[in-house]
Amino acid sequence: TAPPPLDEIKLGGLGASRRRVEDNRFIRGKGNYFDDVVLPGMLHMEVLRSPMAHARIKSIDTSKAWEIPGVRLVLTGEALATRNLGWMPTLSYDTQAVLATDKVRFQGQEVAAVVADDPYIAKDAVTAIQVEYEPLPPVVNPEQALAADAPLIRDDKLGQEDNVVFDWEVGDKAGTERAFDEADVVSRVKLHYPRSHPSPLEACGAIADFDRSTGKLTVYLTTQAPHIVRAAVALIAELPEHQIRIISPDLGGGFGNKVPVYPSYVVAILASILAERPVKWVEDRTGNLISTGFGRDVYLDGQVAMRKDGKILAVKMNTTSDHGAFFADAQPSKFKIGLMHSAFAAYDVPYAHLAARGVYTTKAPGGVAYRCSFRVTEAMFFQERMVQAAAEDAGIDQAAFRRLNLVKDDDFPHRTPYGFLTDSGQYGKALDLALKEIDYEGFLVEQAEARKRGRLLGIGISTMTEPLGAGNSREYDILGIKMFDSAELRVHMTGKALLRTGAKTQGQGHETTWAQIVAHELGLPADDIVVEEGDTDTAPFGMGTYASRSTPVAGAAIAMAARKVKAKARKIAAHLLEVSEEDVEWELGRFYVRSQPSRGVTIQEACLAAYSNMPDGLEPGLEAVSYYDPPNLTWPFAAYVCTVEIDPETGVWDVLRFVAVDDCGVRINPLIVEGQIQGGLTEAYAMASMQFITFDADGNCVGSNFMDYLLPTAWETPGWELHEVVTPSPHHPIGAKGVGECATVGGPAAFVNAVVNALSHLGVRNVDMPMLPDRVYEALSKGVDV
Numbered sequence: 001t002a003p004p005p006l007d008e009i010k011l012g013g014l015g016a017s018r019r020r021v022e023d024n025r026f027i028r029g030k031g032n033y034f035d036d037v038v039l040p041g042m043l044h045m046e047v048l049r050s051p052m053a054h055a056r057i058k059s060i061d062t063s064k065a066w067e068i069p070g071v072r073l074v075l076t077g078e079a080l081a082t083r084n085l086g087w088m089p090t091l092s093y094d095t096q097a098v099l100a101t102d103k104v105r106f107q108g109q110e111v112a113a114v115v116a117d118d119p120y121i122a123k124d125a126v127t128a129i130q131v132e133y134e135p136l137p138p139v140v141n142p143e144q145a146l147a148a149d150a151p152l153i154r155d156d157k158l159g160q161e162d163n164v165v166f167d168w169e170v171g172d173k174a175g176t177e178r179a180f181d182e183a184d185v186v187s188r189v190k191l192h193y194p195r196s197h198p199s200p201l202e203a204c205g206a207i208a209d210f211d212r213s214t215g216k217l218t219v220y221l222t223t224q225a226p227h228i229v230r231a232a233v234a235l236i237a238e239l240p241e242h243q244i245r246i247i248s249p250d251l252g253g254g255f256g257n258k259v260p261v262y263p264s265y266v267v268a269i270l271a272s273i274l275a276e277r278p279v280k281w282v283e284d285r286t287g288n289l290i291s292t293g294f295g296r297d298v299y300l301d302g303q304v305a306m307r308k309d310g311k312i313l314a315v316k317m318n319t320t321s322d323h324g325a326f327f328a329d330a331q332p333s334k335f336k337i338g339l340m341h342s343a344f345a346a347y348d349v350p351y352a353h354l355a356a357r358g359v360y361t362t363k364a365p366g367g368v369a370y371r372c373s374f375r376v377t378e379a380m381f382f383q384e385r386m387v388q389a390a391a392e393d394a395g396i397d398q399a400a401f402r403r404l405n406l407v408k409d410d411d412f413p414h415r416t417p418y419g420f421l422t423d424s425g426q427y428g429k430a431l432d433l434a435l436k437e438i439d440y441e442g443f444l445v446e447q448a449e450a451r452k453r454g455r456l457l458g459i460g461i462s463t464m465t466e467p468l469g470a471g472n473s474r475e476y477d478i479l480g481i482k483m484f485d486s487a488e489l490r491v492h493m494t495g496k497a498l499l500r501t502g503a504k505t506q507g508q509g510h511e512t513t514w515a516q517i518v519a520h521e522l523g524l525p526a527d528d529i530v531v532e533e534g535d536t537d538t539a540p541f542g543m544g545t546y547a548s549r550s551t552p553v554a555g556a557a558i559a560m561a562a563r564k565v566k567a568k569a570r571k572i573a574a575h576l577l578e579v580s581e582e583d584v585e586w587e588l589g590r591f592y593v594r595s596q597p598s599r600g601v602t603i604q605e606a607c608l609a610a611y612s613n614m615p616d617g618l619e620p621g622l623e624a625v626s627y628y629d630p631p632n633l634t635w636p637f638a639a640y641v642c643t644v645e646i647d648p649e650t651g652v653w654d655v656l657r658f659v660a661v662d663d664c665g666v667r668i669n670p671l672i673v674e675g676q677i678q679g680g681l682t683e684a685y686a687m688a689s690m691q692f693i694t695f696d697a698d699g700n701c702v703g704s705n706f707m708d709y710l711l712p713t714a715w716e717t718p719g720w721e722l723h724e725v726v727t728p729s730p731h732h733p734i735g736a737k738g739v740g741e742c743a744t745v746g747g748p749a750a751f752v753n754a755v756v757n758a759l760s761h762l763g764v765r766n767v768d769m770p771m772l773p774d775r776v777y778e779a780l781s782k783g784v785d786v
């Protein structure tokens, strides 16, 4: 008789809540972070940063630094310029000074670097460098940047006559105008999504090791996208690609902060080439907070045109984004404002128009990536704040307004107002589940009662679908490199396997979940599969991990590689079973003869035969590489509902409950998905409630340490009530959609909508994030928007 079928969950396949295998080494202190890497003869680099936001550099005197014993190199922009390294291209087709020469353009900008025998000497020596600055007027917001008398920040760029990075528009302008003319109600909001910082616990750093004898450059680097960095380094340092090895070891978080190529990486590489020794640069916390990739900082003037019954006819969005001094984050080249135009993808909106302007200011570069990449977080925040204001202006309950306007199940595939194609979802079901779980109707009664007694209760909803998984090479590229991803699967003769991908985990648990995809496809126990990422010499080319693209793209490549292996194993099984391939059937982990199910071979037996008993004419071995170019993005959906109570005496607000319903298609590992949602909601809560990074009138960054820029601990973090709806992706090989960013993207609006809802009867329509108690108190005591 045939053996009983394998239990996929026990095997660690799809749907198994496997504990993260990588945690074993992390909690034992055995993680291998770049700072743990010690190379013989390693030197240490420290960077001198500008104390000013905007100033002309009159002179740089490095003589005193050279005099300090143990100093090996002192580098300035001028020295770099002689090697054609004064400026470097960014991942967004802009340029960025590697070390400032003519002037500094933000506080914290890299001005000089010292390489010394130990990090303490290097630190002392940078303070011995004397720089004479002539202050220029700082420019700390778009209003100042666009003023007629604004100083030109990027006077280095030929033809740049103002502080505008781009002016871009998308959508049907004429149709939108017509719809606005015909509307019964027009709702308008002006919002600011403030700057925020990804703040991984491990800041950035690099160890560059150039070996002149072989011409090989090896760089241990905190990067989420090793292959993109390799391409960028080849371009910037004019080194041959095959002689560059980027190794991204364990990362202590990334959250988008480790996508850009930072100037200090380039300086460390040059220093290693010059010193012919390994050179290590470790960024400190303040350096990370004041100089590396920020998120957000976008202003919106948004309008919704509606019929009397609340049906949306059109939306207009006018955004101004502050990119700091250099447009430096990774960005799909086709879309200047990232994927801001994914706004309203979940809603049935016939017409929409987006006018997006980006400006330079004298602030650290950034604005594109922080869970989510490509401005999707801002898009969804604006959308959900506009929807809430529109519901109120139309005099319609916010849940009913959403039910009326959300795309219905039968309407897929659905063309979004700005031209994306969404393919699947059960938006109504997810919203209804969230409302039921929070007892929406019951809360409204309680809220009305509470108001009579002066208590301020509020309920906020956020419903959104977002584009995850950039891919689809027709639309997406970075620096011209098309966005696809890859997997390489090597199955050994014992049925154990090694899997490598072009993705790079930063804490998302890829080592655990990728093995589960292989377990699902091949029936090998997940514990038998080792996963490696992050080494460009061994991993196949991939575009890295951000934009929640790993499951949609690399995850698909893994399934396809496993299917190639299975196809070959089937031929081997037919040979072993002495039947033709057409007569071979598959069940998890086993091939068998169709007419005789008891006659079969396990996948492990087929693996062994691939090395010991192959059929004639078949190559030995069992390995496959797959490159996957997805036909579309994946479109997960989230319905978040939050209830709050505000203390009228202080403006302090507490989350009473937060219900999250996420639909990310098939869940590979439900435990990890929940962890992603909990982490994402915690970041959303942090942005909504406490994180404040701003710039004073002189352009000084306020919030440059963790005393000022707060990270929530478990103590402050509300409890999350998580639920799911599952609508498989129609084009992903295992039906999965991305999830890594959903909660950070959709969460903030739920908090703000709840606080504004609590104050709406006082005439308050908006409270900007972070909703600090003094802001909320001002809103509630004066009945004004803040």
Ligand code: MCN
Binding pocket: 200, 253, 254, 255, 256, 370, 371, 372, 373, 506, 507, 508, 509, 510, 513, 514, 545, 546, 547, 548, 549, 550, 551, 552, 664, 665, 666, 667, 668, 669, 670, 672, 673, 676, 679, 736, 737, 738, 739, 740, 741
């Ligand atoms: N997953 C799953 N089932 C699904 C979807 C995902 O089991 N249907 C699992 C995946 O296999 C993976 C994890 O959930 O283990 C996240 O998958 P995915 O949504 O594909 O996102 P990425 O792996 O591409 O991660 C990127 C995303 C982003 S863009 C940021 S920023 C982010 C995030 O994930 N940064 C993180 N989560 C983070 N989590 C940690 N701990 N640290 C970061 O820096």
